[in-house]
Amino acid sequence: MSRVRPRTIQSLPTLETPHTRPPRRHHPRPTPIAAPPASPASPRQPSIPLDDAFVSCPC
Known part of the structure; x- marks a missing residue:
């Protein structure tokens, strides 16, 4: 359980970092x-x- 948690956390930030960089x-x-x-x-x-307005005014 403890080994699966760190792996999912690392995969999430890695995918988010490249996506957030281009839009910025x-x-x-x-x-x-x-x-x-x-x-x-x-x-x-x-x-x-x-x-046009100035020309028509003096005329």
């Missing part, structure tokens, strides 16, 4: 990539409607 590394990568494109895209969209 992938998460930080997509976050920074999605942030830069979102910031420049948002200002570009409002810039178009703002120009």
Whole structure:
């Protein structure tokens, strides 16, 4: 009984360690990539409607 316990405990952490490592590394990568494109895209969209409104106002 005592011999079976240590074997199951070692097998569990070994399988969990490799699985928890990949998801952690992938998460930080997509976050920074999605942030830069979102910031420049948002200002570009409002810039178009703002120009149209300003042009129509003075006209």
